[in-house]
Amino acid sequence: MRLALDEAERAARNGDVPVGAIVLAPDGSTVLASGHNEREAAHDPTAHAELLALRRAAAALGQWRLADCTLVVTLEPCTMCAGAIQQSRIDRLVYGARDEKAGAAGSLWDVVRDRRLNHRPEVVEGVLAEECARLLTAFFRDR
Numbered sequence: 628m629r630l631a632l633d634e635a636e637r638a639a640r641n642g643d644v645p646v647g648a649i650v651l652a653p654d655g656s657t658v659l660a661s662g663h664n665e666r667e668a669a670h671d672p673t674a675h676a677e678l679l680a681l682r683r684a685a686a687a688l689g690q691w692r693l694a695d696c697t698l699v700v701t702l703e704p705c706t707m708c709a710g711a712i713q714q715s716r717i718d719r720l721v722y723g724a725r726d727e728k729a730g731a732a733g734s735l736w737d738v739v740r741d742r743r744l745n746h747r748p749e750v751v752e753g754v755l756a757e758e759c760a761r762l763l764t765a766f767f768r769d770r
């Protein structure tokens with residue numbers, strides 16, 4: 628999560644909402660890919676930290692299926708990213724702060740653990756939650 632927080636800080640430097648993500652290999656410690664929110668930097672509404680990290684991890688592995696990998700992200704994923712997480716078949720999602728306004732992994736929706744879907748990752752929430760939330764609060768306060 629510390630690495631994801633570093634990524635989040637990179638997003639803020641470009642004027643993007645500070646959200647960072649890391650994908651860990653099946654061994655649980657090798658970093659396969661990282662990403663931070665680049666909506667402003669890339670003029671891309673889909674350039675969320677999680678999507679970029681998932682894409683890069685798949686490219687690094689040479690396969691779209693990210694079974695046994697872990698996605699670590701500073702903020703609870705939105706519906707788009709929850710869909711991508713489901714599509715990637717990733718096995719574990721770890722996130723920091725909850726997003727009560729748009730979260731799709733336990734807050735507003737729980738897309739990733741919807742029993743109607745055939746793949747449901749394990750979800751661990753609240754890791755360094757205060758630090759993750761503080762970054763976001765500071766960003767919006769300073770705007």
Ligand SMILES: [Zn+2]
Nearest residue numbers: 675705707708
């Ligand atoms: Zn998202």
